[in-house]
Amino acid sequence: MTPKPLRSSAAVEDYLERILELINTKGYARVVDIASSLGISQASVTNMVQRLDTEGLLKYEKYRGLVLTTAGELLARNITHRHQLLTDFLKLLGLDDEVIYHDVEGMEHHISAPTLRAIEALTAQIQKQPALLKRVKAELESFGHLT
């Protein structure tokens, strides 16, 4: 059985994730803020935002900014949750922040719910067992620094 995807496309997920983050930190998300935070043009953001509006994931009013619908917020929370769990797991293993961010940005769109739960359980157990974590890190060290 193929696990059911949790999602729509990676691009849609990244937009929703960023919009939720902006709303949580600034209280609002404007096209200009989304564009600068994703490093893309305002025109592209406007196109995507209109598409997300059509799909019922947000409400967009020019000059007034946008709000996530219930469906949009659910998707945004889901991707944010996946991002956080995967980041926690890789941080625990002592990987570089830059590597973690890069990898999580890819993994978060592809991981299935069962695999994510397995990683969540593994993270929780490793956190409770410092001796095990130390052995895992020592083993990682023994591989040397592969790039």
Ligand code: CA
């Ligand atoms: Ca992302």
